[in-house]
Amino acid sequence: MPCVIALIIFGIIGIFSASHRDLAKEAFSCVFKRITLRPCDTGFKEKIKGKVLSKIINRSTFLARMVNRHYEVLSWVFFVLMIGSTFWVFSGVYKFYVYGSCNGLNQSGFCAFDPSGENNKVTTLGDNSTCGITPATESSLTLKGVDLSSFVRKTNIGKDEVVVIGCYACDYSRKVYPDILKLIENKKANYTFASYPAKGDTTFLAEAGYCVNKIYGEKYWEFNKYLLEGEKDFILDKSNLNKILEIFNFDIKKVNECSNSTEVKTIVENQAKELKKTNIYGTPTIFINGKAFVGPKPYRVYRSAMNKYIFF
Amino acid sequence: MLDVNKIREDFSVLNRRGSYIPIYFDSACMSLKPDQVVKVMDDYYKEGFACVGRSAHRSGVQATKKVKEVRGIVAKFINAKNENEIIFTRNTTESINLFANSVGLSKGDIVLITDKEHNSNLIPWLFLRDKIGIIVKIIPCNGDGTFSIDNFSEMISGAKIVSVVHTSNLDGVTNPIKEISQIAHKNGALIFVDGAQGMAHKKIDVRDLDIDFLAFSGHKMLGPTGTGVLYGKASLLEKLTPFMVGGNTVSNSTYTNYEFLGVPDKFEAGLQDYAGILGLGEAIKYLNNLDWEEIEEHELKLNTYLTEELKKISKIKIIGPENGAERSSVVNFYIEGVDMNKIAIMLDEMANVEVRSGRHCVHSWFEDKKIYNSLRVSFSIYNTMEEAEIFITNLNKIMKIL
Structure with missing residues (x-):
């Protein structure tokens, strides 16, 4: 699961940053192997895990231990959140295009694309x-x-x-x-x-x-x-x-x-x-x-x- | 006592002010290069480079002379009889392939190797087994990774070649080459030694050890990448047939025939990495200026400290003998159920500690022992005790979260 998240994240960042492109390729290789029912032996997962843990461990050993132990579960949580937020963003963009508001037709809640709410003022x-x-x-x-x-x-x-x-x-x-x-x-x-x-x-x-x-x-x-x-x-x-x-x-x-x-x-x-x-x-x-x-x-x-x- | 601080001044990578300075513990893979080596290579390109052994102009003559000098330096370094026993290659792997394919093996010939050879001293033989039908036999080491003379003695009969590592890059164990050589010769076998790992850590005297062939690389002994050496006793080299042929290997050719040059030229096909060869010569000069006893003493001190500290961590299993003194400049260990790549990355991210994780090109040993991978700390003349302490401190930190 961490590879899927990494693929999406590095895939997007990789569009703008060459240094992240290789990580995206590694993540893709890992995901491809998994979907073709082969083990991901690229070491990519551990690489990312190591990088994440090394950032946390200097702040809190306890937190680093928890992340290390529940890495897979946390990955799933972030994956679901990411899918949810991605859907939310696409939905907002669609609504903004079609209705002029991220929140839907004639909805006046905050919209990042129209922060002053000009499209809904009456x-x-x-x-x-x-x-x-x-x-x-x-x-x-x-x-x-x-x-x-x-x-x-x-x-x-x-x-x-x-x-x-x-x-x-x-x-x-x-x-x-x-x-x-x-x-x-x-x-x-x-x-x-x-x-x-x-x-x-x-x-x-x-x-x-x-x-x-x-x-x-x-x-x-x-x-x-x-x-x-x-x-x-x-x-x-x-x-x-x-x-x-x-x-x-x-x-x-x-x-x-x-x-x-x-x-x-x-x-x-x-x-x-x-x-x-x-x-x-x-x-x-x-x-x-x-x-x-x-x-x-x-x-x-x-x-x-x-x-x-x-x-x- | 080795003046490490003075040595470190010669390595620019360890003196980069205001930028990333690594704690480099991966010398078994590749050593750092002193500025003197870099300068010699730089000078070659800046101050007149030319083809060696071909051009009659002054630059050509000068370059030829310098490369010849290095050939002599290398010969003296390993105490070869003369410089013509030195063949320049790209690395140890090429040297082994050159030897394996030139020595004239045929179907049924037996080659003995140990059970912890680097892929460069395993694959060429397995390849020949599949190609021409030689027989490759594996000498099992003792339980602690040390060489088993008993096992070797039992298997030597009928062997044509004994190809063994001098110092293992897996666990740092140095094999008793002199004894192995005696047994091999007594049984009519040639002794080939992979010296890649040991050259910068222990003095190797080919005549004292009675080695028939020796291969090593420049990049593990403070020299540049792309440089290697195959040593062979002159009388034996004469019997080898060239593996790669072409430019600079012949004295004359017609459309239908050719006439090979003598040793070593006939084995050095094509234009060589002359800058690299000069760098290799400078690296040897650098090592020659140091005291080998002091080098060994320094590495023993580091290895003993690291070994004792690692022994305090219950989950860690050290590969090889328990005594650090038997493992040269290598401390290789693993933790059951843990991918050591993660630990290596964390050490790098946390404290700039650069160590090697994986199977260290000895996949066969890991497969046999059913160990996923390991983390190897390998040091050299430029490493300090403070660096070793930083490594241990950060490793202990990591162990708390596993």
């Missing part, structure tokens, strides 16, 4: 919501039973379905938006954007957006893009709405009348109610073919979710 819902708070609880996020018919949907030639629940005021929604656009473009996916006022009052923007879509159709997407990529303070200032509408040569009066109508206010209000049915706890929350991704994940995470075989 704007929590509520009156005192703040950007950048890491969610403490998990919810069952779902689109089942949620009526999205009143939201603007871009129909594309692809079969994939992307639903983005974002907030115009939230940095993380704004951060992820370019990647979403890139994703839609590359994958030709169907795309629904749902505004949710997670932080501050952005309902007026949702109402305006609804009316822009109603009046100008496809031009909505340019308007929406501006709201999520333009200068935030300017956009969130309600008094600047007309200026924004003016940039797109929209009929300000017409859009305002529409936005202020009771019908539209009711619709937007109902939209928020519908979105709550998803059990959303923060924005951005992106549903890709029904699977929820909370927080601004790297682009590859969304792409992987659409790929047939993760990488392609």
